[in-house]
Amino acid sequence: MNTTQGGWSTLPSESERARHNRKVLVGLVAGGVLFALVVAVCVGVVARDLTKDFIGTPRPVQNASQVPVANQLPAAPAGVTDNGAIRIGDPGAKVAVRVVADLQCPACKAFEAANAKVLEDAATSGSALVEYNVISFLDRASSSQYSSRAGNASYCVAEADPSKYQAWLAAMFEQQPTEGGDGLPDDQLIEIARTTGYADPAVAQCITDRKYDAYLRAKTTEILASGIKSTPSVFINDRQVTDAKQIFAPDGLAPLITAAR
Structure with a gap:
């Protein structure tokens, strides 16, 4: 801003100009922060409105580089x-x-819980091939590496008899331990396998x-590196399902499977 001295307009001194520039910069930064907060709140509101009637939302995964991988x-x-x-x-x-x-x-x-029966019926009737990629990125959510122990058990039972796999999977999710706890011990994993038809020692x-x-x-490292950003991630004929209603609503996948035939 110009100042007036004796009827003459003079430019501000360097110190005054510096003070003025600092005030402008502070105002711009404050305005930018406020704008970012408003946008974040709006996005949050939209996300809550989209999924408020459902049990959960896809769980973000950690960076692939944080998942251990064997040398071979x-x-x-x-x-x-x-x-x-x-x-x-x-x-x-x-x-x-x-x-x-x-x-x-x-x-x-x-x-x-929402789509198990849809997927079981689709596999049984031959209307769809169902592929399960069980990964383990949530070991730190238990004190006993439950995520990877359960993932290993998934391969153990599937190798023994894939026809019983979906019943085993349903039982595992029904007895899913809470995050932050001890996780299910191995003897309980063995018992779940036994009660779903896997009695082989x-x-x-x-x-x-x-x-x-x-x-x-x-395989977890490989799958995360392929672009998977959340779990569950669901694909029908290689096209990802992104609508939360179709993922979490009861039988939400049924119309998509029918339409894809």
Whole structure:
């Protein structure tokens, strides 16, 4: 701002100009922070409105570089795909549903509760091939590395008999431990396997030995590096389902599977 001295307009001194510039800068920064807060609040409101009627929202995953990986990928469990997925149903089906989940993830439990029957019926009827990519990025959510122990158990039972896998998966999610606790011990994992039809001592041994732990961790790193940002991540014929209503509403995937035929 110009000043007036004896009827003459004079430019401000360097010190006055510096003070003025600092005030302008502070005002701009404050305004930018306020704008960012307003945008964040608006985005939060939209997100809450989208999912307020559902049990959970997809769980963000940690950076892939934080997941341990073996120096060499060990032999894969029998019957899994190249990306480590467990296949249930007819490989020749016109529709393929892929689910990426962590057995410690509460949102994955919500997805399972909403769509387990849809996926079981689709696999049984041959209307869809269902692929389960169980990963482990939530070990720090328990004191006993439950995420990776449960993921290892997933491979143990699937290798023994994939026809019973979906019943085992449902039981695992029904008994999912709370985050931050001890997680289910191995003997309870063995009991869940036994009650869902996996009584073979080799399955119990596979669980206690954590036979596929290194493979699971390597595949987790690979899957996260492929662009997976949250769990559950659900794909139908390689197209990701992003609508929370379709993921968490009861039988939400049913119309999408029908439409994809």
